[in-house]
Amino acid sequence: MTDLYPSRVADQPTWLERKDPVVHSPWHSESPLSQAQHEAFERDGFLVLQNVFEEDEIAALQAEMNRLRGMPPTLDAETIVAEPASGALRSIFAIHRQSALIGRLASDERLVSIAKHILGDEVYIHQSRLNYKPGFDGKEFYWHSDFETWHTEDGMPRMRAISMSVQLVDNFEFNGPLMLMPGSHKTYVTCVGETPEDHYKQSLRKQEYGVPDRESLAKLAEQHGIAAPTGPAGSVVIFDCNTMHGSNGNITPYPRANAFMVYNAESNALQAPFAAQTPRPEFIGAREHTERLVPVRGSLAEQVRAA
Ligand code: 6CS
Ligand code: FE
Numbered sequence: 605m606t607d608l609y610p611s612r613v614a615d616q617p618t619w620l621e622r623k624d625p626v627v628h629s630p631w632h633s634e635s636p637l638s639q640a641q642h643e644a645f646e647r648d649g650f651l652v653l654q655n656v657f658e659e660d661e662i663a664a665l666q667a668e669m670n671r672l673r674g675m676p677p678t679l680d681a682e683t684i685v686a687e688p689a690s691g692a693l694r695s696i697f698a699i700h701r702q703s704a705l706i707g708r709l710a711s712d713e714r715l716v717s718i719a720k721h722i723l724g725d726e727v728y729i730h731q732s733r734l735n736y737k738p739g740f741d742g743k744e745f746y747w748h749s750d751f752e753t754w755h756t757e758d759g760m761p762r763m764r765a766i767s768m769s770v771q772l773v774d775n776f777e778f779n780g781p782l783m784l785m786p787g788s789h790k791t792y793v794t795c796v797g798e799t800p801e802d803h804y805k806q807s808l809r810k811q812e813y814g815v816p817d818r819e820s821l822a823k824l825a826e827q828h829g830i831a832a833p834t835g836p837a838g839s840v841v842i843f844d845c846n847t848m849h850g851s852n853g854n855i856t857p858y859p860r861a862n863a864f865m866v867y868n869a870e871s872n873a874l875q876a877p878f879a880a881q882t883p884r885p886e887f888i889g890a891r892e893h894t895e896r897l898v899p900v901r902g903s904l905a906e907q908v909r910a911a
Contacts, residue, residue, distance in 0.1 A: 605875050608762070609755050611794040612879040617817040620792040624763040626844060628724025628869070636717040645722065649789030649847035652833040653840040656714055661904040662772075662838040668705045668908075669772045669861050672696060672734055683887045688809045692738045695808065698887040700732040700865060708907045710865045713899035715768055718842065719867035720899075722766055728894040730754070730765055730868035736861050737780050742854030744780070746811055747821050749793065750866070751845035753807070753814045756879035757799055758889035763789075764872040765845040772861040775834045780854035782841055782862075785828040788848035793820045799880040804888055816848070824848055870896065 608623050626649065629635070631642040637651075645651040657665075673693060675684060683697040696702070700710040709715070710729055719727045736742075750767060754760040775781045793816045800806070803813055816824075833841055843849060845866075854860055874891050877883055886892055 605761060607878045609751070609792050610878070611752050612756050612797055612799055612814065614794065615796060617796055617820055618794045619820065620794060622763060622790045622792060622846065626789060627722050628764065629721050636721050645842065645844070648786035650784050650786065650831075650841060650843035652835060653842065654835050655838070656840050657838040658903065658905070664705060664905045664908045665709065665770070665772055665863065666837065668703055669734065672699070672703060673736060678702065680887065682885070685808045687738075687741065687743050689743070690741045692741060693736050694743070695736070696734045698732060699734045699863065700729055701893060704911065705904065705907055706732065706734065706863055708900060708904055709770065709863060711897050711900045712904065713901045715840070715865070716867075716897050716899040719766060719768070722842075723764055723867065723869040725764070725869035725871050726896045727867040727869060728890065728896055730760070730866040730890050731888055732863070732865045734861070734863055737851070737854045737859060739779070739857045739859045740855060742780055742860060743810070744853045745851045746815055747848055747850040748811060748815060749846050749848055752793070752795060754845060754889065756814060757803065757877050757884050759875040759877045759883060760845075760868065760872060761875055762872050763844070763846050764869040765866055767843050767845070767864060767866050769841040769843075770863040771835060771837055771839045771841070772863060773837050773859060775839065775860060776858060777832060777834050779856045779858040779860045780852045781832045781834055781860065782849055782851050783830050783832045784843060785824050785848040786831050787828040788824050789844040789846045791824065792846060793824070793848070801881055803880065804884050808888075821848070
């Protein structure tokens with residue numbers, strides 16, 4: 605398959621034009637986004653939605669987050685990623701398949717309808733994770749484009765995937781919120797350095813390959829600025845697979861936690877990695893568990909009450 609976005613193959617970083625649309629559907633009055641939201645996502649490569657969920661739904665998600673933080677024995681050990689230095693819990697992957705409530709969240713009509721609108725296709729979950737950024741010693745996520753990793757290491761052919769980060773606690777400007785460069789999604793910054801074998805064993809703790817060069821980051825920041833959306837628990841940050849983003853460490857007492865789901869278009873299913881020896885495991889990049897999402901309506905809290 606032709607590699608439209610070659611990265612980690614040259615000895616110098618380059619900038620390539622995005623070859624894919626950002627929003628793959630035209631806006632119409634029945635769209636799940638307002639025209640202003642549709643245009644903002646197209647322009648910025650991200651969008652923040654507030655008040656998507658009711659108080660009792662957020663409470664149910666927070667209770668589930670705390671339950672999972674205790675790492676119940678039902679969790680698949682290989683999906684648990686710890687902070688390199690402190691050993692504190694950093695992420696739990698494939699969480700939509702290990703938690704009935706997060707699985708219900710991933711299928712929620714309020715999210716899936718937007719994913720199908722933006723991607724212009726049926727969708728499935730490429731990757732999910734519960735991110736904990738503990739207070740006092742939560743570590744950073746350095747700047748990166750998710751697509752650069754998903755293309756080179758997972759074999760994702762085109763830029764036709766989006767992430768949704770559901771904030772499970774209040775996001776302040778000081779407890780390591782997600783930072784994004786608005787408009788950076790239209791430039792593909794290629795990276796230097798061959799992907800090491802089993803790179804994910806290191807990269808999910810601290811990424812060192814597929815990291816954009818500092819000159820490119822400085823130029824992108826100069827051109828686009830940096831936004832650090834804050835908001836109450838329950839806010840949803842939706843961002844394009846190629847929007848440059850990262851997050852700072854967290855030395856405040858206030859933990860940060862989000863449920864992160866990646867929606868991929870069915871027409872964009874993973875091929876062989878474009879710049880890695882072997883595909884990453886299923887829990888990071890879905891190849892078998894690619895069930896088409898059927899949007900589910902109703903309260904998340906119902907799910908808990910019914911359980
Ligand atoms: O490598 C990945 O797939 C993951 N790494 C980061 C820092 N963001 C995207 C994704 O969760
Ligand atoms: Fe990321």
